[in-house]
Amino acid sequence: MFDRNRLxxxxxxxxxxRRALAAVTSFALVGGLAFSGVAPAASAETVRPRDGVxxxxxxxVTEENFxxxxxAVRTSDGRTRNYTAGxxxxxxxxxxxxxxxxxIGSNTKTFVAxxxxxxxxxxxxxxxxxxETYLPDLIRGDGIDGRQITVRQVLQQxxxxxxxxxxxAPDFFRLQHTYFEPRDLLDLALTDKASFAPGTKWxxxxxxxxxxxxxxxxxxxxxxxxxxxxxxxxPLKLRDTYFPNVGEQGIRSRHPHGYYIDDPDxxxxxVTKMDPSWAWTAGAMISSPSDTNRFFAALLAGDxxxxxxxxxxxxxxxxxxxxxxxxxxxxxxLSCGDRAWGHGGDIPGFTTRGGVTxxxxxxxxxxxxxxxTESAAGQVEAAVDGALCK
Numbered sequence: 001m002f003d004r005n006r007l008x009x010x011x012x013x014x015x016x017x018r019r020a021l022a023a024v025t026s027f028a029l030v031g032g033l034a035f036s037g038v039a040p041a042a043s044a045e046t047v048r049p050r051d052g053v054x055x056x057x058x059x060x061v062t063e064e065n066f067x068x069x070x071x072a073v074r075t076s077d078g079r080t081r082n083y084t085a086g087x088x089x090x091x092x093x094x095x096x097x098x099x100x101x102x103x104i105g106s107n108t109k110t111f112v113a114x115x116x117x118x119x120x121x122x123x124x125x126x127x128x129x130x131x132e133t134y135l136p137d138l139i140r141g142d143g144i145d146g147r148q149i150t151v152r153q154v155l156q157q158x159x160x161x162x163x164x165x166x167x168x169a170p171d172f173f174r175l176q177h178t179y180f181e182p183r184d185l186l187d188l189a190l191t192d193k194a195s196f197a198p199g200t201k202w203x204x205x206x207x208x209x210x211x212x213x214x215x216x217x218x219x220x221x222x223x224x225x226x227x228x229x230x231x232x233x234x235p236l237k238l239r240d241t242y243f244p245n246v247g248e249q250g251i252r253s254r255h256p257h258g259y260y261i262d263d264p265d266x267x268x269x270x271v272t273k274m275d276p277s278w279a280w281t282a283g284a285m286i287s288s289p290s291d292t293n294r295f296f297a298a299l300l301a302g303d304x305x306x307x308x309x310x311x312x313x314x315x316x317x318x319x320x321x322x323x324x325x326x327x328x329x330x331x332x333x334l335s336c337g338d339r340a341w342g343h344g345g346d347i348p349g350f351t352t353r354g355g356v357t358x359x360x361x362x363x364x365x366x367x368x369x370x371x372x373t374e375s376a377a378g379q380v381e382a383a384v385d386g387a388l389c390k
Contacts, residue, residue, distance in 0.1 A: 054085070074294075082289070090257070100256055103345075104350070116155060161211065206282035244286060292352070297362045341357075
């Protein structure tokens with residue numbers, strides 16, 4: 001159980017865990033993809049005309065060498081069709097489970113932002129209040145002062161808080177089974193200086209959502225995972241969605257295996273089992289494509305937030321090329337002229353992309369390895385675009 005007193009003391013094991021974290025691979029930046037939950041827009045040269053969701057998934061497997069691809073496509077009236085391609089596990093002929101569970105990485109951030117905005121609607125949190133109000137004396141460092149950073153800036157990635165993943169050295173496999181306390185992650189980030197003055201720029205940092213998770217716990221007095229479960233997962237009946245328990249390394253139900261490499265000359269390695277605590281409220285959750293669609297569709301339909309808070313969430317600033325970033329939610333224009341909302345996520349073993357349109361159409365696509373090239377990343381994005389625009 002979460003120890004609130006831990007917010008105000010430095011963990012004695014920090015030096016040891018820092019050494020382990022310093023050995024993580026550069027999965028944070030693979031083929032131009034940050035662990036940001038979004039790929040750069042594909043160039044026209046990399047995107048072929050789309051000829052159906054199944055054909056797109058087949059192409060991802062046969063031409064882009066993903067072991068498996070899974071997708072759920074939801075129509076505006078709530079009907080869902082599922083697709084798979086490839087194999088559930090390399091070395092076998094088993095097909096991927098239809099609508100299987102996958103690690104959804106940074107899609108976790110949207111769940112976390114939703115809980116914070118529910119607390120705003122309940123009058124327990126103010127978006128424009130300094131984070132210091134809720135986490136006193138915690139956010140301190142070189143150019144970093146929680147008295148100058150608002151809750152809104154944390155959720156919108158405009159706080160200037162440095163990341164703890166993107167500049168650590170490449171060897172994910174040394175931390176794959178290591179458990180990290182949330183304060184370990186924050187303490188690691190705070191050893192670096194601020195990236196910029198709060199509110200002056202936008203820059204993706206997983207640290208923001210570790211802070212958001214600590215905020216939830218301090219305000220509610222309960223674990224962030226429990227709040228996500230009780231406020232979102234249970235009401236929406238998301239049966240394949242959960243926040244892993246402390247120490248939980250496997251995936252509970254039917255799932256494809258996830259793969260990763262740290263050297264292009266080496267074969268893919270199975271990383272299905274891992275301790276995702278290094279991602280915590282920035283990216284530890286597990287879901288299925290159809291559950292992920294259901295969550296984003298419900299969120300955009302106003303089933304989880306009041307109109308005032310949903311409007312705040314959907315108020316964006318320029319972010320990745322072609323993307324706007326709201327409060328844990330991104331927007332972008334589709335090739336057919338519609339606008340999509342979502343997030344996406346990258347974590348060793350799984351990459352997920354998707355979105356929801358204003359009329360409730362939704363797509364979530366997962367592949368079971370990081371894109372090896374910019375072309376592969378572009379094809380994943382294009383498959384999502386094609387499914388949303390069909």
